Amino acid sequence: MVPCRNLPDEPGFSGKLRDFWRDEGAATSIEYAIIAAGISTVIAGAVYSLGDAVNEQYYVKILAAVRAVQPANPANP
Template identity: 50%
Template sequence: MIQKFWSDESGATAIEYGLIAAGIALAIITVVNSLGVTLNDKFTSISSSLK
């Protein structure tokens, strides 16, 4: 029974796709967060120069 459990790879692909999706989501969140900070700084600079 334990041998059958260890040799069963039916869920391995789903786990791999889940890890890939999590990595892509983490990369997107990092980029969006960085972009948001940059845009906020830019709009603050523009707003200050218009005053």
């Protein structure tokens, strides 16, 4: 007789524990979550390390250019 996969091999807590340990249904979800956490950690590290360089190279120059532009029709002089 071949035991059914969904039924516990033995009754009680130890049978349920053994079935839980053998269940591989959520293994893929956990693997994807670990991969997503690794990718997000790499992205956060890249943003953190490049943040000051991007700020100095682009944001400061754009801010200076915007402040240098005079409004075409100023409402209040």
